[in-house]
Amino acid sequence: MDRTERFYKIELLLRGRGCVSFDTLLAELGVSRATLKRDLQYLRDRLAAPIVYDRFDNGYRFEAGAERQRQELPGVWFSEQEIHALLTMHQLLAGLDDDGVLSRHLQPLLDKLQGMLGADELEARELMRRVKVIAPARRRAPSRHFELLGSALVQRRRVWLRYFKRSDRRESVREVSPQRLVNHRNTWYLDAWCHASEGLRRFALDAVVEAKALETRARQVAVKDLEAELDAGYGIYGGPGAKLKWATLRFSAEAAQWVAHEEWHAQQRARWLDDGRYELQVPYSDSTELIMDILRHGDSVQVVGDKALVASIGERLRNAARLYA
Template sequence: YGPRVQVVSPPGLVTSVRRRLAGAADFAAAPAPPIAFPATGSARHGRKRTSEDQLTRMLQLVPFLVHHQGLHISEVAANFGITREELEADLRILICSGLPEGYPDDLLDIQWEDDHVTITQDLDLNRPVRFTVEEACALLTGLETLNSLPELAEGGALESVTLKLLAAAGEEGLKAAVLSGPEVAPGNTAALETARQAIRNGAQLRLRYFSPLRDTASTRNIDPLRLYSLDNTWYLEAFCHSADALRNFRLDRIDALETTGQPVSGEAAPDGKLPVKLFTPNDDDAVVVVQLTRQGAGLADEYYAERTAQLTDGGLLAEIRFGSTGWLPMFVAQHGGTARILEPEELAGSSREWLAAALAQYEDQPLRRLE
């Protein structure tokens, strides 16, 4: 929290905070390397796969295989967007997985020696699964979001399913039902319907969009991909031809939306998850160039850097989009000398000032050695 908070005890924590702030300030004040990124468009830095990605994939893999017995291993791998080697690694883990007792008959039995993947012991995964109260409540929240859409008439299938789940989930279900997603404001109804129709028909749209950050409105052609709500706001995800990349447009900032009479280009497709990732590009973002040391290079993956360039000392230059810049000094301080802002200079300068003000609070305190 920098200059807004001063730690006074215990002494070990004071020393820890001071060391981290000092490390960040020293790195921020060091000479900057030349900023240059590869000129080719293929220089984007993709996010590395993590164990969390693998777990999510394996949870989807078992029911997929149960319902697609005998599918060729290359088709299975292609369906999940992974290599054959990655798929085989997943399968080797799955054949050691099963019911809690751990007996031989309680393990998944998966065969793929003939290049066709089959499950001969699926542990009754074909049985209908009974929802827990927590799962029913989560589903109710989503159903209430759909029920709030203006074009859905009362008394339909959604309402019927919602009522049945409410009855099954009891009092907890009633609580979940009030946690629905945002309603579509009357002024956004036309844009939502135009976007939905264009997505259904594969039609290109012309969008006039207001950016509060720049205090300007811009017009561009987009290929609409999907609509979703996040943090009480409705978004239209689309491929923007001006930016030549995926962008997310807030429905309440769309001034005008109309078809161009052209089909979509087919240059991009939605990821399949909502939201696409922890951070999705928006036209209100600040594009920041960050220098990362060898120890901090992994931050380029964590923050979905759009471009990276290797430095001679093993570190990286990374171009990252941030939706809010107010917390960037905290980001720099948090990493204690492994990350700093290079551009824009205004943000780099405010970060250095923030660190200096934070350190000034500890000038009269001796720097103790950490045990």
């Protein structure tokens, strides 16, 4: 019986019998006294299992009240969603700490995540080598900006920003009320109320040149209003205030094998066509990110019905073809 199986066995015994003596645990697990002591210590210290010693009953049990909760201990029975969430969070937190500003805040949480992933640093690293989360094209956000904006968000304070706008390659100065931090495709964004334009805007953290916290109380926007304004369209380019349109994409039978299992948008509509092709409809207000995703499928996808979108994609393809003529 390996250590993970022992942890699970200890949990089942305590949950099923209430209070279990040390000798009974030894007999059930078939290990030495030293090994059982290490296991109990690890469960309490590293995995925060509420195991206590009851002197009156001379045994171990879950702390009063904790027995009503399922004490599911981490190990080989991680679900796909759980292991992905743990490793992704570990990667996101580690990736923020480029210049050491956040170390004092991040380390306790990183240690906790590591404790859930393995017994010690070497074991956790081994697991992270065996289960890999790939984050291509990640744009790192300076941790000093992330910390400042995160604090302003929690404290509901306004922030002064000097921001590089990539569309016209110019810097602008804004006073904003932070509403939400968003991680989309390995890049961090700030959703905020812009007091200059009097509307909701989305700012890429890697394009923030300078940020200063203000003492002024931030304007608050309800989450449902944020979602309606910024999440209705396709991808990160929500297009605040823009009219929502629907794009119809028809994928070849070959590409459909993969696309049919993908979620492009929470409100997408899809159906299989009689000839084996796959039709996907997605809402959008700004076509920037949608066009990029369509182009990556090359000649395996066709846009139908939307003349403006078809024209934009056709122009991009012709321009690209000229580079290889």
